């Protein structure tokens with residue numbers, strides 16, 4: 009058994025958080041039903057209205073659960089393993105019960121009078137509209153990073169992806185090209201996500217502290233994350249920003265930043281410099 013396999017079967021697979029802040033809607037036979045934001049954020053990467061992608065279609069889900077909201081919620085919090093051709097669904101225990109109820113009502117309404125469409129063969133994951141958009145933030149298993157990693161697919165010309173390890177609380181590397189978690193899902197967790205071509209690697213934390221950092225989560229603004237973590241008593245925020253094609257990572261510390269070593273380096277594809285302003289440090293990656 010590979011490590012990945014063990015992790016997967018040990019149900020250490022954390023929720024694959026797909027964050028998209030725009031709301032969309034699907035049309036049922038007679039009415040336009042607004043899609044709840046909680047559905048767009050938590051479910052839409054894997055569930056489409058009338059097509060099986062990573063998971064079954066909403067039409068199929070409504071068939072099973074149209075009379076049993078409680079069983080639906082139970083599944084979301086503690087999903088079972090049913091369909092042999094599909095991976096196991098990650099638990100949605102982080103979604104508030106009120107939001108799951110709203111999602112349930114939405115699924116029932118949106119599927120009224122709708123039938124499953126014919127499905128084409130191929131990368132079903134590519135059919136998911138939220139998977140094609142940039143920026144996006146996906147939590148999945150990624151090569152050369154910890155099992156709880158995120159990638160941030162940026163809307164730069166080169167299609168940069170930041171691979172950020174939530175266990176070590178730091179950037180691991182940057183790639184260019186289309187990133188895809190499909191390989192991972194298709195193989196039920198036995199393969200890793202595809203990450204494009206590496207153009208920058210950060211071998212250690214910028215902070216020289218010996219203390220193990222503790223991940224506190226991230227917030228999202230206009231599709232870009234700000235990571236929050238603790239090193240000892242210091243709370244650090246690391247905001248990912250874009251200025252045209254330039255990637256900026258701004259670190260601030262409360263009460264103040266621990267001792268750091270700012271990277272200053274050049275690869276063929278990316279020049280990395282840094283800037284200090286008051287209490288914050290900004291690492292700047294410029295495509296060459």
Ligand code: HEC
Nearest residue numbers: 024050051054062063064069089090091094095096097100
């Ligand atoms: C990372 C992909 C993924 C995400 C995100 C996801 N699901 Fe699923 N879901 C699946 C897969 C895969 C299955 C099929 C699992 C199986 O049959 O073993 C599934 C199955 C289901 C089922 C069918 C259960 C049954 O009894 O057959 C329901 C209901 C469901 N998901 C609801 C949700 C809801 C609601 C959300 C968002 C809060 C969500 N899912 C998010 C992948 C996902």
